[in-house]
Amino acid sequence: MAALALLGVAAALGPGLAAPRYRPDWASLDARPLPAWYDRAKVGVFVHWGVFSVPAWGSEWFWWHWQGQHDAAYESFVRRRFPPGTTYAEFAPHFTAYDFQPRQWAQLFQRAGARYVVLTTKHHEGFTNWGSPVSWNWNSVDTGPHRDLVGELGEALRESNLRYGLYHSLMEWFNPLYLADKQNDFKTQSFVLKKTMPELYDLVLKYKPDLIWSDGDWEAPDSYWNSTSFLAWLYNDSPVKDTVVVNDRWGRGCSCRHGGFYNCADKFRPGTLPEHKWEMCSSLDSLSWGYRSNMSLPEVMDETSMIEELVQTVSLGGNYLLNVGPTKEGVIVPIFQERLLALGRWLGTNGEAIYESQPWRVQMENTTDTVWRGLCPSPAEVLLSQVHLQRTRGLCHLPALASGQCPAPVLTHCIPRHTGDTAGLCWHSGVAAPARGRDAHNPALHAPISPPSPVWLGGEARGGEVMPVGGSQHLPVPFFLIEAKRNFLFHIEYIIFHLRESLLQSLLHCVTSVLVGTAVISCFHDE
Structure with missing residues (x-):
């Protein structure tokens, strides 16, 4: 990608080269290289939390649906649940955060495998989750949690070595200053000068975020929001100028065109590899970003869908930002915790195929199965992945392989994935040493030949081979992936093993292929 390439050039030039000054225009701002930490991180957690967590019904757009659109369902809900004449502002004292334990949140997000966390500092309702100097009595210090x-979450996240991102809505649905500017066709900027920009500067100076996730921009152009002026200051003079990352929601028409990484749209899924770094934000609750008390289990994303989204996103060069909505008391409900921990277990096994990986020249196989590819960062290791959405068909059973009935090379080594597993990894290592005078970088295996142990019989095997970069001849090193029969629907794991005494001064990059039913791998020789 162009931004990543620029980053590499800048790093090569060394610290002696003065950092460029960015002008307050998109041509200059868009040329800024994306700080490398963001692309390496790959996985983040989004947290939508605010006064909308009090009614906890419908979605985080509760106020707008109720008093902006006068949606009959929302009006009926308020009549049934609250006294006559209730206003939205009266919900704020009930936003207590009594059970909010920021360190527990940070530990949960860390166990989920997240490398960064993005918190809503202010949604479109205008309530700020910090003591904003320009949001008197409509902030979490003056009312509600006090x-x-x-600040509390940021401190806990940094103790856990997690990057901290701040979501901030540029607009506020019912702020009189904003409504007046809107009435003037955004030719006046009272709201921007007195509310939006003071808050953005305050957030950066006070909390020094690693990421600013802007939103609420779509009604007005970036010239109304003064977006380019703010970003020029952020990149040139702010305390986070060298590390901060921003998204693309800085004014009408900016999305998918300007900014740091692109969101393009909520739950954005490109069909092909984008040229620009991007992020998919998704939510465990399929119908809302904020917590809903009327959420049902079928509306919660299952583990299979969650991991499929992650794999597809990373294969296409994106980051995956998975959202949870805490309750008004500050509890992340058990079903959300369970999903996050499931993601963390998966990443604990497969993380080397996700973190710091890069898109490969082919992202998806043209087969009847679904295969997603990516370039692993780890050299001199072979990573094998398995996705057990369904059992593989038409492959040789291990008993047949062991008895010589399967038309495949002799298996010489087997490794169980876990103690007591009924299947493992087998590969052929009976390859002669390179002939005298051949390329010394051509890897070959020299381990003694031995038959597979019958202890690991009971799975299925699929052949593959190791291939060098650049379309050279295939190296004669076939391997076999053995699939264990499991009792649960979806399981994927990587087996990482070093080819000891087999790599002669060579460096391998591993291309993983995640396949519905099984998985294959291709390793490439780095010339």
């Missing part, structure tokens, strides 16, 4: 939620 706590600096942004």
